[in-house]
Amino acid sequence: MAEVRTIGVVGAGTMGNGIAHVCARAGFAVVLYDLQQAFLDRGLSTIEKNLAREVAKGKLTAQQADEARARITPVLELDALSGCGVAIEAATEKFAVKAEIFRNLARVLPAGAILASNTSSISITKLAAVTARPAQVIGMHFFNPVPVMQLGEVIRGLQTSQATFDAVYGLSQKLGKTPVEVHDAAGFVSNRVLMPLINEAVYAVMEGIATAEAVDKVFVLGMAHPMGPLTLA
Ligand code: NAD
Numbered sequence: 001m002a003e004v005r006t007i008g009v010v011g012a013g014t015m016g017n018g019i020a021h022v023c024a025r026a027g028f029a030v031v032l033y034d035l036q037q038a039f040l041d042r043g044l045s046t047i048e049k050n051l052a053r054e055v056a057k058g059k060l061t062a063q064q065a066d067e068a069r070a071r072i073t074p075v076l077e078l079d080a081l082s083g084c085g086v087a088i089e090a091a092t093e094k095f096a097v098k099a100e101i102f103r104n105l106a107r108v109l110p111a112g113a114i115l116a117s118n119t120s121s122i123s124i125t126k127l128a129a130v131t132a133r134p135a136q137v138i139g140m141h142f143f144n145p146v147p148v149m150q151l152g153e154v155i156r157g158l159q160t161s162q163a164t165f166d167a168v169y170g171l172s173q174k175l176g177k178t179p180v181e182v183h184d185a186a187g188f189v190s191n192r193v194l195m196p197l198i199n200e201a202v203y204a205v206m207e208g209i210a211t212a213e214a215v216d217k218v219f220v221l222g223m224a225h226p227m228g229p230l231t232l233a
Helices: 014-025 037-056 062-070 095-108 124-128 162-174 190-206 212-222
Strands: 006-010 029-033 072-075 086-089 114-117 137-141 151-156 178-183
Touching (some): 006 095, 014 037, 014 062, 037 062, 062 072, 095 124, 114 162, 162 178, 190 212
Parallel strands (some): 006 086, 029 072, 114 137, 151 178
8 A cells, every 4th residue: 555645534523623633643634524614614623722732731832733733624525535545434423424425435535545434333344335445444443532542443344455454553553543453343342342331330320229429439449440431421
């Protein structure tokens, strides 16, 4: 795969603006696409606020923050992603929405480009199947808030090639994340394990085993979780 210089990000919401932020901070040019100017403006204003916070904390200089912001180009046409070596989709969590985006990304991006999804729960294999390049489709699951959270689940679809996996694993590291390899299964690892935990915590309260505060305290004080499952939910 040719060296990636430009990354397309689809969706400028909670996750998309965070992904654009970390890509730009790592030195990549970013083309950020959403459906309406108001959604792009909101995403960009969040990025500016979060970059300013990093400057205030001494993690970035003001100049580095300005340079990162200047690397992000907001666009309202998906065709503007035609020069991207990688696209990371972070649109609404609906299969039909993502399938349409993947069909279009496969049409617009260069033949060698990688198409990644930040989906929390949709099958990567199924998304890959709407394109004619399933070997180049992969899951890249970031965590909220993206500029802060260390983890990146890198999810292999059934047909994801080793070259695609290696490129995205390396990209994740360049973005400052610690990637973990995961195979395509409902909820991947994070949500597969987390959701039953949250459900059980709710049942514990419903069955009168303990109050919500007590359930959370068990996890914070007994298991060193930074917050309990009910607070997290
Ligand atoms: P969000 O609602 O904040 O943002 C979604 C954005 O996608 C919106 O700006 C919307 O306008 C845009 N969008 C919708 N359809 C589009 C299209 N066809 N083309 C381009 N843009 C489109 O949602 P979010 O929380 O950022 O979640 C995005 C994805 O990330 C989902 O797949 C979600 O499961 C996943 N995710 C979310 C979290 C989280 O904590 N919020 C964590 C990990 C993964």
